[in-house]
Amino acid sequence: MYYSGLEIVEIAVRIEENGHDFYIAAAGMFRELTGTRDLFLDLAEKEIQHIAIFQKLAEKFEPENFDFSKEEASGYISNLADTHIFGRKDAGVELAKKIRSPKEALEAALRFENDSVAFYTELAKRTHSDSKRLIQHIIEEEKEHAADIRRFL
16 A cells, blocks of 8 residues: 555554553553553653654645655555554554553553554654654654563563
């Protein structure tokens, strides 16, 4: 499937929205584990910040700031968009319903953060101007999130 640059940015917003929904649901499931609960609530708040950044990119979207040829879009970046753990609408809530233990939640969260780093790294490679700096900032934060999650595993 071919995605335009704007569609890729919209997918990034959806990924962050699903991440937020997952983290809120997971925090509610594990209230007795205050450290894990606090981690999930903190990550949920950070996803809101990422949504705002990507929405700003979408509002000011200029196609010349993104290099997406049909060949590239039909390749790796489209595959990442199609297979990202939270690429579909409501995927965060759906996944949370399947979680049965704090360890499962943490493992899912780690996959989500690692998938996000891969997706945003490819997006950054095809981005120019100030957008690249903003996406790189999100990549660094996603890496920090993964490190925080690993400490709980």
